[in-house]
Amino acid sequence: MFEVLPQLAPDPILGLSAAYREDNNPDKIDLGVGVYKDEQGNTPILTSVAKAQKILLERETSKTYITPQGHQGYIDNMLALLLGDKSPVLMADRVAGVQAPGGCGALRILSELLVRCNDNAKVWVSDPTWANHIPLIGSAGLKIETYPYFDKDTASIRFDAMMEALKKVEKGDIVLLHGCCHNPTGADLTNAQWDAVLDIAKEREFLPFLDVAYLGFGDGLEDDAYGVRLLAENLPEVIIAASCSKNFGLYRERVGLAAIITEDSKTRQIAQGQIQSVARGIYSMPPSYGGALVDIILSDTSLRKEWESEVNAMRNRMQTLRAMLVEKLEENGADKDFSFVNQQKGMFSFLCITPEQVREMRDKHSVYFVDSSRVNIAGINQQNVGTLAKALVSVL
Ligand SMILES: Cc1ncc(COP(=O)(O)O)c(C=O)c1O
Structure with missing residues (x-):
């Protein structure tokens, strides 16, 4: 029955993650998948969520x-x-x-x-x-x-x-x-x-x-x-x-x-x-x-407050990362104005570079993101922002 089905091309984002995992470059950077990451590159369990899990464990009496x-x-x-x-x-x-x-x-x-x-x-x-x-x-x-x-x-x-x-x-x-x-x-x-x-x-x-x-x-x-x-x-x-x-x-x-x-x-x-x-x-x-x-x-008033401040911290961190990237690009002499990155909101930015430039970033510099030039801002950190900015300037 299933032989009639055509082979599908791999999902571009999942394919990108696989290529990133196989890359041996110690300086590789993953800006593909849309998940929040902290400074260490982890996607943590929020403290408010961890506390709620404990409460739920006590409270839950059935799995019906x-x-x-x-x-x-x-x-x-x-x-x-x-x-x-x-x-x-x-x-x-x-x-x-x-x-x-x-x-x-x-x-x-x-x-x-x-x-x-x-x-x-x-x-x-x-x-x-x-x-x-x-x-x-x-x-x-x-x-x-x-x-x-x-x-x-x-x-x-x-x-x-x-x-x-x-x-x-x-x-x-x-x-x-x-x-x-x-x-x-x-x-x-x-x-x-x-x-x-x-x-x-x-x-x-x-x-x-x-x-x-x-x-x-x-x-x-x-x-x-x-x-x-x-x-x-x-x-x-x-x-x-x-x-x-x-x-x-x-x-x-x-x-x-x-x-x-x-x-x-x-x-x-x-x-x-x-x-x-x-x-x-x-x-x-x-x-x-x-x-x-x-x-x-x-x-719960206090858990809610804690969650709100965790959301604020994630947002502020991403705004700081945007500013850091724009600053590093300027420092490295980018001949394109990237200040729009500072105005964009949330987890993503379009870097507005060509698919060829995106591929060059991947093949020559081990920086992974999708061909549209969408980057996950939360994938940037203090350690990799310099490398990222240099790579970006070199492909412009
Ligand atoms: C624009 C948008 N809508 C909806 C979703 C759905 O998210 P999920 O199904 O993981 O809750 C996502 C996730 O990336 C998204 O980016």
Whole structure:
């Protein structure tokens, strides 16, 4: 049976990790996979998470299934984190939500739900967008279109072109927006640009699909929620896929949230039943562990404070690394202005160099990142930043 299947090319990011592991150069640098790393290159368990694990170990008395929607405490805490404690849409009982297996799981079940609503709907994604959006949304059966987003020549958002494209989106189509810390470019909309997106969404009556995978990694937990809250509070319908992989460091526990803001409370109930039925048809119930940990952290005042300061520390470290890289590039006489790296947000930056230059970085200097020139800023540290800057200047 399986002989009919074609051999697939290896996943570019996983292939890159394998090549990095096999490289014997002691000065090799991995800026590929999107996970946070500390100064020693480790992806640590957050202290708040380690404490929550101890509490959970004491508290948990059964491994029976959790409900299809997941831990209600997790869902409520996450919705308050994303939408604000006193969010009018929460007060009006207009938000359906389920715990999902990671942000990926959330993106997928929301896409399946959209197919149930309208199997002809188009989803507009930014050009470029996170590579996995395409299979996650496309495999559900939705058509994908792109809107212009980033200009590599000027290292900035093509906002006018984006707005022109959004003006042509039809009523009932879906527009995927990165809530903050755009992956792969690190280029985020300003608050004024979010305001303009809201106006277009009202005018064209499209459905915003917000992907929030890096809350807290841009300007802070509150500031990063500006776009999400703006659209949620001012439009009749919005859907949100959130992830706790990065800001809680819970990657392997697969914990995310799928939320649907509906026009009224009655439709909320219908949407809640439908999204649970979608999940039931794919994996039945979400894994419990990660959601239980997040619930413990967000429900406990002192653990929550500790977690917030850990998120702040990760964000500040990445901002420092951005500044360090820009400074080292200048010191090494780069004839290209890389100051845009300082303005970009979150874990990623597009270095805006050519695929040939990226390959030269890999082949000659053992610096590994994807051909698009997206680098994981958290892969930089005090030790390797000098080597990285020299290599980059030499391939320019
Ligand atoms: C933009 C974006 N959305 C969603 C996700 C999903 O993350 P996960 O499924 O690991 O929670 C990621 C992870 O890299 C991402 O970068």
